[in-house]
Amino acid sequence: MTAMRRQLQGMVRKTLLRLMPAQTIDLSRLDKVPDSLGWPLKRDGFDPVPRLAETRGEHPVHHLTSLLGMNVWLVTGLEEGREVLMEPRAYSTDIRPYVGQRGAADGDIGGLGFTDPPDHTRLRKLITPEFTMHRLERIRPMVNRIVEQQLDEVAAKASGSEVVDLIPTFAFPVPFLVICELLGLPDHDREVFRHLGSARFDVTEGGYGSLGAISDSREFLKDATRRQRSDPGPGLIGQILREHGDEINDYDLAGLADGVFTGGMETSAGMLAMGTAVLLGDRHTWNRLRDDDSSVDPVVEELLRYLSVVQVAFPRFAKEDRTVGGRQVHKGDVVLVSVPGVNRDPVFGEAPDTFDPERPAHGHLAFGHGLHRCIGSELARMELRTAFPALVRRFPQMRLAEGDLGFRQSSLVYGVDRVPVVPGPESAAQ
Structure with a gap:
């Protein structure tokens, strides 16, 4: 009887899914997560x-909740996470059917992260050549210049105040200026672009607030794309x-730029x-970065694993059982x-x-895995490998x-609001 009941339940579930209009599931209606x-x-x-580790200990694939008629599963095991992220034929990342008019009708949601093949394949081919190591080497002098420019600002602030906040002087402007110049x-x-960043990752106001921030960002980049179509920068x-x-429209190019x-x-x-805060709490590693160039790569990889600032990979919607x-x-x-999970x-070894x-951290999923x-x-990596040693040596x-x-709490991308430091004297080598 139990097997028959499960079979009947499965048949009913599949029938309901076929009959249910996609737009009845509207994540943007969530005013609070x-x-x-x-x-x-x-x-x-x-x-x-701690609950995340406890959940992994019980089972690396956990039924998290049921929401708006959908079952939601949380994956916290490395092997299981790789398996899910490596299966584009079994899962979709296209969220548009689930965000109502905010995404589906107005076209606010897109880009590589929320696009399935074959569109994903076509768009990724356009942008991948710009991010090869060969192409990136051309911008290394620009990254070095921006890092040194911001260290000059830290030094200038320190001359007038003993305590300096590294967020507005260093941590934010380095990647912000690199991205602005890259785009x-x-x-x-x-200045407009500056205000469109963190709001898109904050889910304290639910789905509508985050989707609205994404929409604003996309509109801004669509305008920038339209202006450059006649006069490319x-x-x-x-x-x-x-x-x-001729191969890409403004919407798709804005999506790539937004990505x-x-x-x-x-x-x-x-x-x-x-x-930086982690390194300042570990003086041995801090000093190694100053004295040993070979230490940079393993330090950066372990920080990527340990901090896992992207908290969750793009949601996967199962296309089959x-x-x-x-x-x-x-x-x-x-x-x-769950990327931190x-x-x-x-x-990853003892005391993860x-x-x-010193731990072999390669194989982490801080950047995701597979198609996306x-x-x-x-x-x-170039920014981190440049910025941390430059900061330590300066x-x-x-x-x-x-x-x-x-x-920060309830943010898809984790972070802090301030990093107050006492810079101390600049190195005599500068």
Whole structure:
């Protein structure tokens, strides 16, 4: 009887899914994310809340909640996370059918992260060449210049005040200016652009607030694209227009530019801010960065694993019934891969909740995995590998000042509001 009951339940479920109009599931109607869905976004300082590890210990694939008629699964195991992220044929990341008119009718949601093949394949081919190591080497002098420029600002602030906040002087402007120059945004657009960043990742106001911020960003970039179509600028937008102008419309190009913005600004700012705070609490590693060039890469990889600023991978909507980690995921279910969860998996060795640059951290999922792996991962690494050693060598005696870092809550991209430091004297080598 039990087997028959399960079979009947499955048949009823599949029938309802076929009959249910996609637009009846509207995530933008959520004016507040319920705790049953939002608790994996919470943190305890640099660490995920203990509940995340407890959930992984019970099962790496956990039924998180049921929401608006959909079952939501949380994946916290590394192997299971890779399996989900590597299966584009079994899952969709196209969220438009689930966001009502805010996304589906107005076309506000798109870009690589929310696009399935074949459109994803076509668009990614247009932008991938711009993020190869060969192309990125051309902008290394620009990254070095921006880092040194911001260290000059830290030094200038320190001359007038003993305590300097590294967020507005260093952690935010470095990736922000790199992205603006990379995209080719003129100076008069940058102040508007500056205000469109963190709001898109804040889910305290539910789906509508976050989707509205995405919409504003996309509209801004569509306007920038339209202006450059007749007079392409020197940056990424202009380069794609010169090489592929007839192959891509303003909407798609704005989506690509928005993806660069999304993946390259708030995430790198969070890494620079929190990474500096972690390093200031580990003087041995701080001094190694000053004295040993070979230490930079493993330190950066471990910081990426340990901090996991992107809290959840793009939601996967199951296109078919699947078994994941021994759990039955049905067509229409939502699967969320917790990046802090998978990156704290015990497979990374002893004490995965501690920062240890000696650990072999390669294989982490800080940049995602598979089809939707972050296209700007090497740019992010370049920024971090440049900025951390430059900061250490410029201010070898820097220390954290008293005061709360202001860890953010309920944000898809984790970060802090301030990093108060006492820079100390500049190195005599400068």
